[in-house]
Structures are given as C-alpha cells and as structure tokens.
Amino acid sequence: MNDNRRISVGLVGLGRLGRQHAENLAFRIPHCTLTAVCSVKEEEVVAAQRELSVPYGYTDYEEMLQNTELDAIFIASPSGFHCKQIEQAFAAGFHVFSEKPLGLSIEEALRVREAVQRHPDQVFMLGFMRRYDRSYAYAKRQIDAGAIGEPVLVRCYGLDPAQAMPTFLKFAKSNYSGGLFLDMAIHDFDLARWYLGAEAETVWAIGGSHRYPEFEQLQDAETGAALVQFGSKKMGIFVASRNCAHGYHIETEIIGTHGSLRIGTNPDKNQVVLMDERGIVQECTSGFLERFEFAYVDEVIEFIRCIREARKSEVTVADGIQSTILGYACKLSFETGQLVAVQS
Numbered sequence: 001m002n003d004n005r006r007i008s009v010g011l012v013g014l015g016r017l018g019r020q021h022a023e024n025l026a027f028r029i030p031h032c033t034l035t036a037v038c039s040v041k042e043e044e045v046v047a048a049q050r051e052l053s054v055p056y057g058y059t060d061y062e063e064m065l066q067n068t069e070l071d072a073i074f075i076a077s078p079s080g081f082h083c084k085q086i087e088q089a090f091a092a093g094f095h096v097f098s099e100k101p102l103g104l105s106i107e108e109a110l111r112v113r114e115a116v117q118r119h120p121d122q123v124f125m126l127g128f129m130r131r132y133d134r135s136y137a138y139a140k141r142q143i144d145a146g147a148i149g150e151p152v153l154v155r156c157y158g159l160d161p162a163q164a165m166p167t168f169l170k171f172a173k174s175n176y177s178g179g180l181f182l183d184m185a186i187h188d189f190d191l192a193r194w195y196l197g198a199e200a201e202t203v204w205a206i207g208g209s210h211r212y213p214e215f216e217q218l219q220d221a222e223t224g225a226a227l228v229q230f231g232s233k234k235m236g237i238f239v240a241s242r243n244c245a246h247g248y249h250i251e252t253e254i255i256g257t258h259g260s261l262r263i264g265t266n267p268d269k270n271q272v273v274l275m276d277e278r279g280i281v282q283e284c285t286s287g288f289l290e291r292f293e294f295a296y297v298d299e300v301i302e303f304i305r306c307i308r309e310a311r312k313s314e315v316t317v318a319d320g321i322q323s324t325i326l327g328y329a330c331k332l333s334f335e336t337g338q339l340v341a342v343q344s
C-alpha cells in the first residue's frame with residue numbers, strides 16, 4: 001500500500017457529537033480527508049462544508065453512499081438509524097465507523113453482525129471511545145500486567161450534568177435514545193466486560209425521575225442503577241443519571257483480589273485549584289466533549305490506521321452486541337421490576 005494514501009471519509013450526523021467528529025476528521029486525524037458530510041438539516045450541511053472546507057454535502061444518506069471518492073462512512077446519526085446505515089454502507093463497499101450504541105434492539109444488532117461477517121475485508125469499528133482515553137487504557141494495561149490480581153468487581157458512575165438538561169431533553173424528544181441504560185450506561189457496560197473479561201448473566205435495574213418528571217413520559221428514568229452478576233461470580237454496580245448538579249462525573253473503580261484501581265474519582269476539569277472567600281474550589285468537567293476530547297481523536301486515528309494497515313479494530317461488532325444485550329436486559333428489568341436473565 002502507498003504510505004501516503006489518504007482515507008476519504010463521508011460523515012452522517014452533524015449534531016452534538018457529529019459536528020465535533022467532523023472537525024476532528026477534517027483537521028486532527030493523520031492520513032484522513034473529510035470528503036463529504038450528510039445531515040437531514042441542510043443548514044448543518046452548509047455550515048460544515050463552509051467552515052471545514054468539505055467538498056460534498058448531502059441531505060440524503062443514500063445519495064452520499066453513491067460517492068465513489070469515499071473509502072469509509074462515519075455514522076453519528078441518532079441511535080435508531082445506526083444499524084440500517086451500517087448495513088447500507090457495508091453493502092455499498094465502505095469501511096464503517098459507527099457511534100454507540102450499535103442498535104436499539106438485539107435483532108437489528110445481530111443483522112449488523114451478519115453484514116460484518118459477509119464483508120471481512122471492510123473494517124468495522126464502534127465508538128466505545130473510553131477504551132482510547134489515556135486513563136482508561138492505562139488502567140487496562142495495569143490490570144493485564146496483574147497489578148490488582150484478578151479483577152472481580154467493577155463500580156461505575158456515569159452522571160451527565162444537570163446543566164445540559166435542556167439540550168438533552170431536545171435530543172431525547174427528537175429521536176428515541178433507547179433510555180438511560182442503552183444510551184448512557186452502555187459505555188460502562190463495555191468497560192466492565194473489558195476489565196472483568198466476563199459476560200453478564202443476571203441483572204436487576206431500578207430507576208426514578210425526581211427532578212424532571214418529563215422522563216416518565218419518555219418511558220425513561222432521570223437516575224437509575226443496575227446490579228449485574230457476571231460470569232465466574234464477578235460483579236458490576238452501575239449508577240447512571242442525567243441530573244448531576246456538579247457537572248459531568250464519570251468514575252470507575254475496579255476491585256481485584258490484590259488491589260483496586262480508580263479512574264476519575266474526582267472529575268476535575270484540570271489541575272487548577274481556586275482559593276477564595278468560598279473556600280477551595282476545583283471545577284468539574286462540563287461534558288463528554290471536554291472529558292473525552294482526546295479519546296474521540298485517538299479512536300478515529302485507530303480506525304484510519306486499521307483501514308490503512310488492513311487489520312481489524314479491537315472494538316468489534318461482538319462488543320456492540322454484548323453491550324446492547326446487557327443494556328436491553330437492564331431496560332427490561334427497570335420496566336418490569338423483575339430480575340432478568342441476560343440472553344446469551
């Protein structure tokens with residue numbers, strides 16, 4: 001392969017996250033060119049083309065798939081579109097990156113697995129970017145090196161800032177997100193599987209809406225928790241909320257037989273401490289774009305490398321399916337109040 005070859009990407013979805021991916025693809029990813037953008041909102045397409053110098057713009061995804069200059073499709077549309085758009089992109093011969101979650105139902109996620117298997121020469125990668133965050137990746141290397149013995153329990157907090165509530169409600173009302181467990185806790189489910197090296201077997205999930213009753217109309221919860229039994233008697237405790245008063249708080253603890261690791265115990269914005277009449281003030285990270293800024297770049301660098309080096313991504317379609325199965329089991333448990341056996 002020509003070492004200078006650039007991978008030409010077409011991106012669909014220019015919303016909260018898609019617009020940031022577009023900027024990264026245009027300016028921050030080596031050997032990558034953002035050749036086309038697509039959104040159903042024409043004004044987003046026009047703005048991205050103008051501001052990021054993107055030659056092609058579309059309001060119709062299928063039209064973008066006919067662009068023969070493209071090598072890869074990058075999907076950042078609402079979750080309910082992922083599976084169909086992945087299948088269409090594979091059928092049209094492209095490498096595919098899709099944002100999480102893989103799908104909102106197990107059936108559609110399994111169809112994607114078939115599409116991936118039918119096209120073994122096309123790269124598929126799912127946006128579990130936390131695996132590319134430097135702290136999470138370091139923790140994984142420590143675990144693999146035996147630093148805490150055998151990991152047996154993972155405890156995760158995934159708390160979205162209450163300040164982002166108006167933007168979130170707009171997002172959730174315009175397109176079904178899958179609910180708290182499939183939309184938010186899915187990152188933690190992936191991390192727990194990754195760190196524990198085990199799959200979920202049984203879940204009990206609960207939730208409630210105390211500050212924003214609108215969540216009940218969306219059949220969702222503002223705050224929820226899940227207790228998960230993994231294989232080999234390993235355990236997971238997950239707390240997810242949309243209503244975190246102090247900001248964006250993503251915290252993970254992995255307890256092992258000989259020690260434990262904690263990531264993000266204090267979700268500090270940076271290393272600055274302000275001391276004034278209020279006392280000692282340390283600001284909190286404001287949201288996912290700030291906390292995972294570099295992870296969103298590093299995961300895409302890896303996607304482009306996989307294409308150029310003709311190899312598979314570490315984050316596979318199976319990871320997408322397993323986390324969707326677990327997320328769906330939590331949703332079912334929350335909705336029915338029952339203990340749910342996770343489909344294997």
Ligand code: NAI
Nearest residue numbers: 013014015016017018039040041076077078079099100101
């Ligand atoms: P958003 O609602 O802000 O943006 C969606 C975008 O897709 C908009 O540009 C909209 O016009 C466009 N769109 C909608 N339907 C379309 C269609 N049929 N064809 C083409 N374009 C269409 O959503 P947001 O927050 O950017 O989320 C997008 C995806 O990214 C979701 O699946 C979400 O779960 C995921 N996400 C992942 C995060 C992560 O940490 N990895 C963080 C935030 C979102």
